[in-house]
Amino acid sequence: MPPLRPRLLITRRVFPEVIEALSTGFALTTNDEDRSWSADELRARIAQTDALYAVAVDRIDASVIDAAPRLQIIATGSVGTNHIDLGACRARGIQVTNTPEVLNEATADMAWALLMATARRVTESERWLRAGHWQGWAWEQFLGADVHRTTLGIVGMGRIGSAIARRAQGFAMRIVYHNRRPSPAAEALGAQLLPLDELLAQADHVVLMLPYSAAVHHCIGASELARMKPVATLINLARGGIVNDAALARALQTGVIAAAGLDVFEGEPAINPELLACSNVVLTPHIGSATRSSRLGMAMLAARNLLAWKEGQALLTPVVPG
Ligand code: DGY
Numbered sequence: 508m509p510p511l512r513p514r515l516l517i518t519r520r521v522f523p524e525v526i527e528a529l530s531t532g533f534a535l536t537t538n539d540e541d542r543s544w545s546a547d548e549l550r551a552r553i554a555q556t557d558a559l560y561a562v563a564v565d566r567i568d569a570s571v572i573d574a575a576p577r578l579q580i581i582a583t584g585s586v587g588t589n590h591i592d593l594g595a596c597r598a599r600g601i602q603v604t605n606t607p608e609v610l611n612e613a614t615a616d617m618a619w620a621l622l623m624a625t626a627r628r629v630t631e632s633e634r635w636l637r638a639g640h641w642q643g644w645a646w647e648q649f650l651g652a653d654v655h656r657t658t659l660g661i662v663g664m665g666r667i668g669s670a671i672a673r674r675a676q677g678f679a680m681r682i683v684y685h686n687r688r689p690s691p692a693a694e695a696l697g698a699q700l701l702p703l704d705e706l707l708a709q710a711d712h713v714v715l716m717l718p719y720s721a722a723v724h725h726c727i728g729a730s731e732l733a734r735m736k737p738v739a740t741l742i743n744l745a746r747g748g749i750v751n752d753a754a755l756a757r758a759l760q761t762g763v764i765a766a767a768g769l770d771v772f773e774g775e776p777a778i779n780p781e782l783l784a785c786s787n788v789v790l791t792p793h794i795g796s797a798t799r800s801s802r803l804g805m806a807m808l809a810a811r812n813l814l815a816w817k818e819g820q821a822l823l824t825p826v827v828p829g
Contacts, residue, residue: 509579509817513557518544518565521584522803525560528810532817533558550574558813563587564775564793569595580816582809586610586667587746588826589719596827603827604812608666609804610796615670617795618714618744621768625740625789626712627651628766634786652711652738652765654678660710662703663717663745664690671714672696683709707734712742719746727751732758740766744795747772756781759788770795 515533517525520541529535536552538544543564544552553559553575561567563585572578572595580602581591588605596603624630632649635641655678661668664686672682672693682698684690685706690698703726707713713735717723727741728751735741741764743750752773758764760781768789772778775793782788796802812823822828 509819510557513579513817514555514577515558515560515813516553516556517560518549519562521560522806524803525806525810528807529560529813532814546571553578558582558816560584560809560813561591563590565590567591572596572599572601580604580813582812582816584805584809586805587718589746593827600829601827602816602822602825602829604809604822604824605826606805606808607824609808610801611666611670613798613801614667614744614795615674617770617791617797618667618671618716618742619674621742621744621770621789621791622712622714622740623654625742625766625768626654628787630789631786652740654680654712656680657711658683658709660684660701660706660713661693661698662686662706662713662715664693664698665716665718667744668714668716669693669696671716672698703731704734707731708736710739711736712740714742715745715749717745717749719748724748725751725754727755729754729758732763735764737762737764739764740768742768744770747775752779752782756785759785 512534515529515535517535517537519538546566549571553571556575557577557579559578559581561581561583567590569592572592578601582604583591584606586605586607591603593603628649628651658681659675661671661684664684669692673696675682676696682696683701683706684693684698685701685703689700726749732754755767756779759767766787770791771793815822
Protein backbone atom coordinates (compact mmCIF):
# COMPACT_ATOMS: atom_id res chain seq x y z
CA MET A 508 0.00 0.00 0.00
CA PRO A 509 1.34 3.44 -0.88
CA PRO A 510 1.58 5.93 2.00
CA LEU A 511 -0.99 8.78 2.08
CA ARG A 512 1.44 11.29 0.54
CA PRO A 513 4.31 9.25 -0.82
CA ARG A 514 7.77 10.78 -1.11
CA LEU A 515 8.68 10.99 -4.80
CA LEU A 516 12.20 11.62 -6.08
CA ILE A 517 12.41 13.10 -9.61
CA THR A 518 15.92 12.59 -10.99
CA ARG A 519 15.91 15.26 -13.72
CA ARG A 520 14.33 18.61 -14.43
CA VAL A 521 11.00 17.82 -16.07
CA PHE A 522 8.09 19.59 -17.79
CA PRO A 523 6.01 21.85 -15.47
CA GLU A 524 2.93 19.84 -16.49
CA VAL A 525 4.43 16.83 -14.73
CA ILE A 526 5.17 18.74 -11.54
CA GLU A 527 1.63 20.12 -11.59
CA ALA A 528 0.14 16.64 -12.03
CA LEU A 529 2.18 15.13 -9.19
CA SER A 530 2.56 17.90 -6.63
CA THR A 531 -0.78 17.44 -4.89
CA GLY A 532 -0.53 13.71 -4.29
CA PHE A 533 3.19 13.39 -3.64
CA ALA A 534 5.86 15.07 -1.53
CA LEU A 535 8.31 15.94 -4.29
CA THR A 536 12.08 16.18 -4.31
CA THR A 537 13.39 17.31 -7.70
CA ASN A 538 16.76 17.70 -9.35
CA ASP A 539 16.69 21.25 -10.63
CA GLU A 540 20.25 21.21 -11.95
CA ASP A 541 19.21 19.14 -14.96
CA ARG A 542 22.28 16.94 -14.91
CA SER A 543 22.38 13.23 -14.15
CA TRP A 544 23.17 12.33 -10.58
CA SER A 545 26.07 9.93 -10.13
CA ALA A 546 25.30 6.58 -8.49
CA ASP A 547 26.68 7.99 -5.21
CA GLU A 548 24.45 11.07 -5.42
CA LEU A 549 21.42 8.94 -6.26
CA ARG A 550 22.13 6.54 -3.38
CA ALA A 551 22.49 9.48 -1.01
CA ARG A 552 19.10 10.93 -2.00
CA ILE A 553 16.98 7.83 -2.32
CA ALA A 554 16.94 6.51 1.28
CA GLN A 555 13.59 8.08 2.24
CA THR A 556 11.95 7.67 -1.18
CA ASP A 557 8.72 5.71 -1.75
CA ALA A 558 8.57 6.33 -5.50
CA LEU A 559 11.18 7.20 -8.11
CA TYR A 560 10.61 9.11 -11.35
CA ALA A 561 13.65 8.22 -13.46
CA VAL A 562 15.01 8.59 -16.98
CA ALA A 563 16.97 6.31 -19.30
CA VAL A 564 20.37 7.62 -18.24
CA ASP A 565 19.93 6.92 -14.51
CA ARG A 566 21.82 3.75 -13.54
CA ILE A 567 19.47 2.04 -11.10
CA ASP A 568 21.49 -0.98 -10.14
CA ALA A 569 21.22 -3.30 -7.14
CA SER A 570 23.28 -0.90 -4.98
CA VAL A 571 20.78 1.91 -5.61
CA ILE A 572 17.86 -0.42 -4.86
CA ASP A 573 19.59 -1.52 -1.63
CA ALA A 574 19.97 2.13 -0.63
CA ALA A 575 16.18 2.63 -0.94
CA PRO A 576 14.51 0.46 1.71
CA ARG A 577 11.13 2.24 1.30
CA LEU A 578 11.05 2.22 -2.51
CA GLN A 579 7.85 0.71 -3.96
CA ILE A 580 7.75 1.93 -7.56
CA ILE A 581 10.03 3.19 -10.32
CA ALA A 582 8.42 5.02 -13.25
CA THR A 583 10.98 5.55 -15.98
CA GLY A 584 10.31 8.12 -18.68
CA SER A 585 11.72 5.84 -21.37
CA VAL A 586 10.66 2.78 -23.28
CA GLY A 587 14.03 1.14 -22.57
CA THR A 588 14.49 -0.40 -19.14
CA ASN A 589 18.05 -1.74 -19.44
CA HIS A 590 19.24 0.95 -16.99
CA ILE A 591 17.20 -0.66 -14.19
CA ASP A 592 18.10 -3.92 -12.45
CA LEU A 593 14.69 -5.51 -12.98
CA GLY A 594 15.74 -8.69 -11.17
CA ALA A 595 16.58 -6.69 -8.04
CA CYS A 596 13.21 -4.89 -8.34
CA ARG A 597 11.31 -8.19 -8.63
CA ALA A 598 13.16 -9.60 -5.64
CA ARG A 599 12.16 -6.57 -3.55
CA GLY A 600 8.59 -6.34 -4.93
CA ILE A 601 9.30 -2.92 -6.47
CA GLN A 602 6.99 -2.18 -9.39
CA VAL A 603 8.43 -0.72 -12.61
CA THR A 604 6.72 1.12 -15.46
CA ASN A 605 8.01 2.48 -18.78
CA THR A 606 6.64 4.62 -21.64
CA PRO A 607 5.94 2.52 -24.75
CA GLU A 608 3.94 3.66 -27.81
CA VAL A 609 3.98 7.45 -27.22
CA LEU A 610 7.45 7.80 -28.76
CA ASN A 611 7.05 5.39 -31.71
CA GLU A 612 6.35 7.84 -34.50
CA ALA A 613 8.82 10.54 -33.43
CA THR A 614 11.58 7.93 -33.07
CA ALA A 615 10.76 6.43 -36.47
CA ASP A 616 10.94 9.95 -37.98
CA MET A 617 14.38 10.40 -36.41
CA ALA A 618 15.57 7.05 -37.77
CA TRP A 619 14.72 8.38 -41.22
CA ALA A 620 16.36 11.74 -40.50
CA LEU A 621 19.58 9.92 -39.59
CA LEU A 622 19.34 7.51 -42.50
CA MET A 623 18.84 10.29 -45.05
CA ALA A 624 21.50 12.53 -43.52
CA THR A 625 23.96 9.63 -43.49
CA ALA A 626 23.26 8.25 -46.94
CA ARG A 627 23.24 11.70 -48.57
CA ARG A 628 26.16 13.12 -46.57
CA VAL A 629 24.12 16.06 -45.32
CA THR A 630 26.14 17.01 -42.24
CA GLU A 631 29.51 16.24 -43.83
CA SER A 632 28.79 18.53 -46.81
CA GLU A 633 27.35 21.22 -44.54
CA ARG A 634 30.51 21.24 -42.39
CA TRP A 635 32.62 21.54 -45.56
CA LEU A 636 30.46 24.40 -46.89
CA ARG A 637 30.55 26.30 -43.60
CA ALA A 638 34.34 25.92 -43.55
CA GLY A 639 34.43 27.96 -46.76
CA HIS A 640 35.61 25.16 -49.10
CA TRP A 641 32.84 25.45 -51.70
CA GLN A 642 34.11 26.92 -54.97
CA GLY A 643 31.07 25.90 -57.01
CA TRP A 644 29.00 23.02 -58.31
CA ALA A 645 30.75 19.84 -59.56
CA TRP A 646 29.54 16.55 -60.98
CA GLU A 647 31.05 14.37 -58.30
CA GLN A 648 30.71 16.57 -55.28
CA PHE A 649 29.52 14.61 -52.22
CA LEU A 650 28.06 11.69 -54.11
CA GLY A 651 25.95 9.73 -51.64
CA ALA A 652 24.00 6.49 -51.62
CA ASP A 653 20.54 5.97 -53.06
CA VAL A 654 17.79 5.36 -50.57
CA HIS A 655 14.83 4.81 -52.90
CA ARG A 656 14.44 1.30 -54.35
CA THR A 657 17.26 -0.08 -52.18
CA THR A 658 17.03 -2.72 -49.44
CA LEU A 659 16.36 -1.62 -45.87
CA GLY A 660 17.36 -4.05 -43.09
CA ILE A 661 15.71 -3.50 -39.71
CA VAL A 662 17.18 -5.35 -36.74
CA GLY A 663 14.53 -5.41 -34.00
CA MET A 664 11.04 -5.31 -35.49
CA GLY A 665 9.01 -4.03 -32.56
CA ARG A 666 6.62 -1.09 -32.57
CA ILE A 667 9.24 1.46 -33.62
CA GLY A 668 10.76 -0.92 -36.18
CA SER A 669 7.33 -1.33 -37.78
CA ALA A 670 6.85 2.45 -37.91
CA ILE A 671 10.23 2.75 -39.67
CA ALA A 672 9.22 0.01 -42.12
CA ARG A 673 5.93 1.75 -42.93
CA ARG A 674 7.83 4.86 -43.97
CA ALA A 675 10.11 2.76 -46.22
CA GLN A 676 7.17 1.92 -48.44
CA GLY A 677 7.12 5.53 -49.64
CA PHE A 678 10.69 5.02 -50.86
CA ALA A 679 9.71 1.81 -52.71
CA MET A 680 12.26 -0.11 -50.66
CA ARG A 681 12.55 -3.84 -50.21
CA ILE A 682 12.35 -4.47 -46.46
CA VAL A 683 14.13 -7.29 -44.67
CA TYR A 684 14.19 -7.70 -40.91
CA HIS A 685 15.69 -9.72 -38.11
CA ASN A 686 13.70 -10.38 -34.97
CA ARG A 687 13.31 -13.04 -32.30
CA ARG A 688 9.97 -14.00 -33.81
CA PRO A 689 8.07 -13.15 -37.01
CA SER A 690 6.27 -9.81 -36.87
CA PRO A 691 2.74 -9.84 -38.36
CA ALA A 692 2.92 -6.03 -38.77
CA ALA A 693 6.14 -6.34 -40.77
CA GLU A 694 4.89 -9.27 -42.84
CA ALA A 695 1.79 -7.20 -43.72
CA LEU A 696 4.18 -4.65 -45.25
CA GLY A 697 5.83 -7.40 -47.31
CA ALA A 698 8.96 -7.46 -45.13
CA GLN A 699 11.02 -10.65 -45.14
CA LEU A 700 12.41 -12.22 -41.95
CA LEU A 701 16.10 -13.12 -42.31
CA PRO A 702 18.90 -14.43 -40.09
CA LEU A 703 21.14 -11.53 -39.01
CA ASP A 704 24.06 -12.59 -41.25
CA GLU A 705 21.81 -12.67 -44.30
CA LEU A 706 20.25 -9.32 -43.48
CA LEU A 707 23.68 -7.72 -43.08
CA ALA A 708 24.80 -9.12 -46.43
CA GLN A 709 21.69 -8.04 -48.34
CA ALA A 710 20.78 -4.63 -46.89
CA ASP A 711 21.97 -1.30 -48.31
CA HIS A 712 20.86 0.46 -45.12
CA VAL A 713 20.77 -1.30 -41.75
CA VAL A 714 18.77 0.23 -38.89
CA LEU A 715 19.26 -1.13 -35.36
CA MET A 716 16.11 -0.83 -33.24
CA LEU A 717 16.41 -3.74 -30.80
CA PRO A 718 16.24 -3.43 -27.00
CA TYR A 719 19.57 -3.70 -25.19
CA SER A 720 20.37 -6.66 -22.97
CA ALA A 721 23.61 -8.42 -22.09
CA ALA A 722 22.73 -11.01 -24.75
CA VAL A 723 23.02 -8.43 -27.55
CA HIS A 724 26.10 -6.61 -26.23
CA HIS A 725 28.41 -5.95 -29.22
CA CYS A 726 26.20 -8.00 -31.52
CA ILE A 727 27.47 -5.69 -34.26
CA GLY A 728 31.26 -5.96 -34.18
CA ALA A 729 34.10 -6.35 -36.66
CA SER A 730 32.91 -9.64 -38.17
CA GLU A 731 29.29 -8.46 -38.56
CA LEU A 732 30.44 -5.19 -40.15
CA ALA A 733 32.61 -7.20 -42.55
CA ARG A 734 29.47 -9.00 -43.75
CA MET A 735 27.87 -5.71 -44.80
CA LYS A 736 28.18 -4.21 -48.29
CA PRO A 737 31.01 -1.68 -48.66
CA VAL A 738 28.37 0.82 -49.85
CA ALA A 739 26.10 0.19 -46.87
CA THR A 740 25.09 2.55 -44.06
CA LEU A 741 24.48 1.58 -40.44
CA ILE A 742 22.02 3.49 -38.26
CA ASN A 743 21.79 2.97 -34.47
CA LEU A 744 18.95 4.55 -32.50
CA ALA A 745 18.59 1.65 -30.09
CA ARG A 746 21.25 1.68 -27.35
CA GLY A 747 24.95 2.11 -26.98
CA GLY A 748 26.69 -1.21 -26.43
CA ILE A 749 24.80 -3.00 -29.20
CA VAL A 750 27.51 -1.80 -31.61
CA ASN A 751 31.19 -2.15 -30.79
CA ASP A 752 32.03 1.53 -31.38
CA ALA A 753 35.79 0.92 -31.72
CA ALA A 754 35.19 -1.74 -34.39
CA LEU A 755 32.73 0.56 -36.15
CA ALA A 756 35.25 3.43 -36.23
CA ARG A 757 37.82 1.10 -37.82
CA ALA A 758 35.23 -0.11 -40.37
CA LEU A 759 34.38 3.49 -41.28
CA GLN A 760 38.05 4.49 -41.57
CA THR A 761 38.98 1.53 -43.79
CA GLY A 762 35.95 1.47 -46.10
CA VAL A 763 34.44 -1.74 -44.76
CA ILE A 764 31.12 0.16 -44.79
CA ALA A 765 30.36 3.56 -46.31
CA ALA A 766 28.83 5.51 -43.43
CA ALA A 767 27.01 5.39 -40.11
CA GLY A 768 24.40 7.46 -38.30
CA LEU A 769 24.47 7.15 -34.51
CA ASP A 770 22.15 8.55 -31.87
CA VAL A 771 23.42 6.34 -29.03
CA PHE A 772 26.92 5.40 -27.89
CA GLU A 773 28.85 3.07 -25.62
CA GLY A 774 29.47 4.99 -22.39
CA GLU A 775 27.54 8.09 -23.57
CA PRO A 776 27.80 11.02 -23.22
CA ALA A 777 31.46 10.16 -23.86
CA ILE A 778 32.07 9.33 -27.53
CA ASN A 779 34.85 7.14 -28.86
CA PRO A 780 37.43 9.68 -30.18
CA GLU A 781 38.02 7.53 -33.27
CA LEU A 782 34.35 7.95 -34.17
CA LEU A 783 34.56 11.71 -33.65
CA ALA A 784 37.45 11.77 -36.10
CA CYS A 785 35.47 10.02 -38.89
CA SER A 786 33.89 12.34 -41.47
CA ASN A 787 31.51 9.62 -42.70
CA VAL A 788 29.48 9.38 -39.50
CA VAL A 789 26.52 11.50 -38.42
CA LEU A 790 26.36 11.88 -34.63
CA THR A 791 23.34 13.07 -32.63
CA PRO A 792 23.00 13.25 -28.82
CA HIS A 793 20.35 10.57 -28.02
CA ILE A 794 17.46 12.62 -29.42
CA GLY A 795 15.48 9.81 -31.07
CA SER A 796 12.27 10.69 -29.23
CA ALA A 797 13.01 14.40 -28.85
CA THR A 798 9.98 16.24 -30.13
CA ARG A 799 7.94 18.24 -27.65
CA SER A 800 4.82 16.14 -28.08
CA SER A 801 6.68 12.84 -27.83
CA ARG A 802 8.79 13.80 -24.80
CA LEU A 803 5.79 15.37 -23.05
CA GLY A 804 3.77 12.23 -23.85
CA MET A 805 6.49 10.09 -22.26
CA ALA A 806 6.83 12.36 -19.24
CA MET A 807 3.08 12.45 -18.60
CA LEU A 808 2.70 8.69 -19.08
CA ALA A 809 5.31 8.14 -16.36
CA ALA A 810 3.37 10.58 -14.15
CA ARG A 811 0.06 8.83 -14.85
CA ASN A 812 1.59 5.51 -13.85
CA LEU A 813 2.63 7.02 -10.51
CA LEU A 814 -0.84 8.48 -9.96
CA ALA A 815 -2.45 5.12 -10.76
CA TRP A 816 -0.13 3.41 -8.26
CA LYS A 817 -0.95 5.98 -5.60
CA GLU A 818 -4.68 5.44 -6.11
CA GLY A 819 -4.25 1.66 -5.94
CA GLN A 820 -5.28 1.32 -9.59
CA ALA A 821 -3.75 -0.93 -12.25
CA LEU A 822 -0.53 0.50 -13.72
CA LEU A 823 -0.95 1.71 -17.29
CA THR A 824 2.28 0.32 -18.74
CA PRO A 825 3.83 -2.09 -16.26
CA VAL A 826 7.20 -3.75 -16.86
CA VAL A 827 7.36 -5.29 -13.39
CA PRO A 828 3.73 -5.40 -12.16
CA GLY A 829 2.73 -5.61 -8.54
C1 DGY B 1 13.90 5.47 -24.50
O1 DGY B 1 12.73 5.78 -24.40
O2 DGY B 1 14.35 4.39 -24.10
C2 DGY B 1 14.82 6.49 -25.09
O3 DGY B 1 16.09 6.01 -25.30
C3 DGY B 1 14.85 7.72 -24.19
O4 DGY B 1 15.02 8.82 -25.00
